[in-house]
Amino acid sequence: xxxxxxxxxxxxxxxxTARRPGRPRSEAAEHAIIEATLELFAEGGVEGxxxxxxxxxxxxxxxxxxxxxxxxxxxxIHAIGSLKTALPEPKGASVRDDxxxxxxxxxxxxxxxxxxxxFTMWMSEGQKYPxxxxxxxxxxxxxxxxxxxxxxxxxxxxxxxxxxxxVDLSMFCxxxxxxxxxxxxxxxxxxxxAEQLVDQVLSGLAPR
Amino acid sequence: xxxxxxxxxxxxxxxxTARRPGRPRSEAAEHAIIEATLELFAEGGVEGxxxxxxxxxxxxxxxxxxxxxxxxxxxxIHAIGSLKTALPEPKGASVRDDxxxxxxxxxxxxxxxxxxxxFTMWMSEGQKYPxxxxxxxxxxxxxxxxxxxxxxxxxxxxxxxxxxxxVDLSMFCxxxxxxxxxxxxxxxxxxxxAEQLVDQVLSGLAPR
Amino acid sequence: xxxxxxxxxxxxxxxxTARRPGRPRSEAAEHAIIEATLELFAEGGVEGxxxxxxxxxxxxxxxxxxxxxxxxxxxxIHAIGSLKTALPEPKGASVRDDxxxxxxxxxxxxxxxxxxxxFTMWMSEGQKYPxxxxxxxxxxxxxxxxxxxxxxxxxxxxxxxxxxxxVDLSMFCxxxxxxxxxxxxxxxxxxxxAEQLVDQVLSGLAPR
Amino acid sequence: xxxxxxxxxxxxxxxxTARRPGRPRSEAAEHAIIEATLELFAEGGVEGxxxxxxxxxxxxxxxxxxxxxxxxxxxxIHAIGSLKTALPEPKGASVRDDxxxxxxxxxxxxxxxxxxxxFTMWMSEGQKYPxxxxxxxxxxxxxxxxxxxxxxxxxxxxxxxxxxxxVDLSMFCxxxxxxxxxxxxxxxxxxxxAEQLVDQVLSGLAPR
DNA sequence: CAATAATCGAGACGGTACGTCGCGTCTTGGG
DNA sequence: CCCAAGACGCGACGTACCGTCTCGATTATTG
Numbered sequence: 001x002x003x004x005x006x007x008x009x010x011x012x013x014x015x016x017t018a019r020r021p022g023r024p025r026s027e028a029a030e031h032a033i034i035e036a037t038l039e040l041f042a043e044g045g046v047e048g049x050x051x052x053x054x055x056x057x058x059x060x061x062x063x064x065x066x067x068x069x070x071x072x073x074x075x076x077i078h079a080i081g082s083l084k085t086a087l088p089e090p091k092g093a094s095v096r097d098d099x100x101x102x103x104x105x106x107x108x109x110x111x112x113x114x115x116x117x118x119f120t121m122w123m124s125e126g127q128k129y130p131x132x133x134x135x136x137x138x139x140x141x142x143x144x145x146x147x148x149x150x151x152x153x154x155x156x157x158x159x160x161x162x163x164x165x166x167v168d169l170s171m172f173c174x175x176x177x178x179x180x181x182x183x184x185x186x187x188x189x190x191x192x193x194a195e196q197l198v199d200q201v202l203s204g205l206a207p208r
Numbered sequence: 209x210x211x212x213x214x215x216x217x218x219x220x221x222x223x224x225t226a227r228r229p230g231r232p233r234s235e236a237a238e239h240a241i242i243e244a245t246l247e248l249f250a251e252g253g254v255e256g257x258x259x260x261x262x263x264x265x266x267x268x269x270x271x272x273x274x275x276x277x278x279x280x281x282x283x284x285i286h287a288i289g290s291l292k293t294a295l296p297e298p299k300g301a302s303v304r305d306d307x308x309x310x311x312x313x314x315x316x317x318x319x320x321x322x323x324x325x326x327f328t329m330w331m332s333e334g335q336k337y338p339x340x341x342x343x344x345x346x347x348x349x350x351x352x353x354x355x356x357x358x359x360x361x362x363x364x365x366x367x368x369x370x371x372x373x374x375v376d377l378s379m380f381c382x383x384x385x386x387x388x389x390x391x392x393x394x395x396x397x398x399x400x401x402a403e404q405l406v407d408q409v410l411s412g413l414a415p416r
Numbered sequence: 417x418x419x420x421x422x423x424x425x426x427x428x429x430x431x432x433t434a435r436r437p438g439r440p441r442s443e444a445a446e447h448a449i450i451e452a453t454l455e456l457f458a459e460g461g462v463e464g465x466x467x468x469x470x471x472x473x474x475x476x477x478x479x480x481x482x483x484x485x486x487x488x489x490x491x492x493i494h495a496i497g498s499l500k501t502a503l504p505e506p507k508g509a510s511v512r513d514d515x516x517x518x519x520x521x522x523x524x525x526x527x528x529x530x531x532x533x534x535f536t537m538w539m540s541e542g543q544k545y546p547x548x549x550x551x552x553x554x555x556x557x558x559x560x561x562x563x564x565x566x567x568x569x570x571x572x573x574x575x576x577x578x579x580x581x582x583v584d585l586s587m588f589c590x591x592x593x594x595x596x597x598x599x600x601x602x603x604x605x606x607x608x609x610a611e612q613l614v615d616q617v618l619s620g621l622a623p624r
Numbered sequence: 625x626x627x628x629x630x631x632x633x634x635x636x637x638x639x640x641t642a643r644r645p646g647r648p649r650s651e652a653a654e655h656a657i658i659e660a661t662l663e664l665f666a667e668g669g670v671e672g673x674x675x676x677x678x679x680x681x682x683x684x685x686x687x688x689x690x691x692x693x694x695x696x697x698x699x700x701i702h703a704i705g706s707l708k709t710a711l712p713e714p715k716g717a718s719v720r721d722d723x724x725x726x727x728x729x730x731x732x733x734x735x736x737x738x739x740x741x742x743f744t745m746w747m748s749e750g751q752k753y754p755x756x757x758x759x760x761x762x763x764x765x766x767x768x769x770x771x772x773x774x775x776x777x778x779x780x781x782x783x784x785x786x787x788x789x790x791v792d793l794s795m796f797c798x799x800x801x802x803x804x805x806x807x808x809x810x811x812x813x814x815x816x817x818a819e820q821l822v823d824q825v826l827s828g829l830a831p832r
Numbered sequence: 833c834a835a836t837a838a839t840c841g842a843g844a845c846g847g848t849a850c851g852t853c854g855c856g857t858c859t860t861g862g863g
Numbered sequence: 864c865c866c867a868a869g870a871c872g873c874g875a876c877g878t879a880c881c882g883t884c885t886c887g888a889t890t891a892t893t894g
Contacts, residue, residue: 022869023859029871045332047255050849061872066851123391124332127252169389169404173381176388179331180380196377203412230837231891237839259882269840271884280882438843439885445845461748463671466875477846482877539807540669540748585805585820589797592804595747596796612793619828653865675856685866687858696856 032058033065037079042113046121073129081135087147095155096198103174103194110182119179161205173201240266241273245287250321254329285343295355303363304406311382311402318390327387369413381409448474449481453495458529462537489545497555503563511571512614518564519590519610526598535595577621589617656682657689661703666737670745697753711771719779720822727798727818734806743803785829797825
């Protein structure tokens with residue numbers, strides 16, 4: 001069984017005295033592989049990532065990939081997992097400002113093909129690559145949702161929002177609108193989109 | 209050049225007097241193919257539809273499929289096109305009631321994997337199957353959008369809504385929320401979801 | 417176990433009434449594969465034949481090759497076996513004329529890279545591809561030797577040759593000289609080479 | 625640029641006073657490498673020599689090999705060159721005796737797989753390893769040929785042989801027969817083979 | 833009835849990607 | 864400098880599908 005890419009783990013658990021014999025694995029190759037994987041992912045989604053193309057683009061032999069990850073799914077897990085899309089903790093200024101910052105980040109992500117592909121991956125084919133999906137959910141989707149939920153809950157506490165709001169509904173309203181508008185919205189997001197969206201949503205949440 | 213699946217057309221224009229010689233195509237087989245295609249589409253999306261599997265599930269030879277449609281994309285166009293997801297014209301009662309009716313329909317669609325997969329298809333793999341995409345856009349997405357936009361515009365005319373609202377933003381807010389909530393919303397939509405969503409959105413659009 | 421390319425066998429044993437279901441194997445593809453294999457063999461010997469290159473040169477998928485032969489060795493066996501290098505039966509005129517005809521054929525073969533490669537294959541690497549080697553020995557080398565031995569033995573019977581000659585030694589003398597002279601003989605065989613060689617060898621075999 | 629294996633030269637020219645710093649190269653390792661190379665060459669020819677196997681058989685790290693020779697071809701050149709197959713100068717007794725001595729040496733070589741492989745190498749894979757080939761030609765093939773040609777030419781001068789003989793043809797007749805008989809001659813050379821061959825060849829060369 | 837032709841299962845076709853293996857080469861750490 | 868161990872790029876291997884195409888045999892309609 002594969003227990004993850006163990007190089008750093010080994011180095012961490014056993015300090016410099018006890019490392020593997022032989023030539024160490026090239027960090028440059030590892031980086032090039034991840035980079036190539038992400039580029040191909042950005043171009044063609046999950047299905048656009050084929051190990052042979054990754055190897056060619058990274059200037060690396062296929063064996064160098066399979067030495068590190070047992071298969072395509074693990075490579076994808078590692079590469080996409082390394083993207084760190086987690087939303088930053090909000091500043092805590094006001095609910096409105098925090099949400100605007102978050103939505104602006106979502107909007108700017110939707111413009112970057114790397115992150116855009118994550119949306120579409122998340123929306124589509126969950127059958128193949130179930131481990132990739134659950135990793136993505138656990139380490140990207142849920143953290144992001146937690147941040148947004150946190151802001152909304154804090155708004156309730158501070159009285160900025162009505163106490164009886166449906167937190168999840170509001171959250172989906174923000175993220176879903178960005179998704180729906182972004183994909184096939186044909187033209188780029190206009191300036192001020194984030195404010196407009198947040199204000200419209202908040203107007204339904206403000207205390208009466 | 210392929211000029212569409214002409215069976216029904218031929219049968220319509222020239223009834224029993226001038227039909228083709230030889231054994232007629234079995235409507236049962238055609239139906240079974242479409243049905244199998246839709247089932248596989250529901251299970252695995254566009255990529256889950258492979259002709260071999262369709263043939264097996266429909267209990268039909270692969271040739272029987274290629275006799276009718278020149279390829280996978282056309283089969284999908286036909287199958288998905290046959291799903292008729294167009295929203296019905298709103299009754300025109302009130303903006304709120306109309307929108308609730310629409311959202312309820314969206315919600316019930318989002319519960320059926322057949323329709324849910326349409327969302328995900330629409331969100332993902334766009335470059336492959338461009339004809340499928342443009343057919344879907346023309347005959348499903350745009351009609352639906354037109355209906356929703358119509359309701360919102362009528363609301364502005366009747367004064368139910370503020371005159372300066374962003375029609376498209378509001379539309380995306382409705383559809384996007386349903387999509388985001390539906391996809392990986394884990395549990396079914398709660399009763400009253402449509403009212404709740406529409407009210408929340410409308411509260412941002414109501415005249416002050 | 418693989419029992420040879422069974423297409424023709426099946427057709428032979430069971431006449432036209434009982435053939436395999438499904439699309440029959442393309443004879444054109446088979447021919448192109450063999451042709452490509454022989455071309456690559458002529459260019460690079462056994463090691464120059466790689467299945468991927470054969471497929472590319474023949475304009476054929478790799479599966480089409482593996483459907484017919486279980487691996488590279490069998491492909492080589494079939495391709496090289498199809499070359500039919502067996503020497504023709506001698507006319508029986510005189511031993512001298514028969515041997516000259518044979519040596520002229522050996523010499524002309526040594527000029528054709530396809531046959532030249534057979535010499536070098538026969539000389540080299542017998543470890544890998546032992547089945548190829550034994551097939552080559554059985555169906556090419558030994559038949560050829562048999563022909564030459566036959567001519568020499570007949571010469572003994574007719575009194576053209578001494579009765580106490582060493583048939584095999586004389587045979588190796590003919591074939592070995594062609595091989596040694598041909599390979600790295602640097603320049604082409606001169607006209608009259610066959611006569612010269614045969615006369616020189618025969619002068620040691622003539623009755624005193 | 626690689627300037628040859630300079631170890632022994634260096635050690636010879638500069639004795640203990642000016643040797644290289646650090647641990648000196650183990651002559652035992654060098655010997656073991658050459659020995660292993662020759663063994664593998666005897667077993668599997670040029671293609672049977674792979675650096676990994678040489679290192680394993682010699683009980684040596686691969687680096688130890690690459691420190692001494694820049695690659696496989698140079699290793700082979702060194703190993704095979706160390707075999708010293710050059711024929712000894714003939715005694716000059718009589719042409720027949722000299723040739724018999726030479727052929728006996730060829731025969732005994734052909735029984736040793738190390739030397740037999742040289743024949744097959746010479747006959748086969750020429751384009752790869754061109755440097756190995758030209759070294760072999762220059763330092764093994766041509767010297768040997770020169771010796772045989774010398775004996776034959778002397779025979780012409782002394783009147784032992786006809787003046788119009790084709791020296792090269794006769795030479796190839798001797799060497800080629802040994803090669804052809806040796807390779808896959810199945811059983812060992814019989815006693816008296818050399819005399820028999822030389823007599824048969826000479827009977828075509830003797831003055832009438 | 834006989835001709836016609838569309839039906840069916842089955843499987844071959846070219847292609848692309850997979851994951852593995854072995855090669856010749858290079859690069860560590862420790863002795 | 865030596866040695867072991869093992870990573871590196873490369874390229875071929877044999878497999879598994881995919882979407883497409885093509886066969887022989889069957890079956891139902893039409894003339």
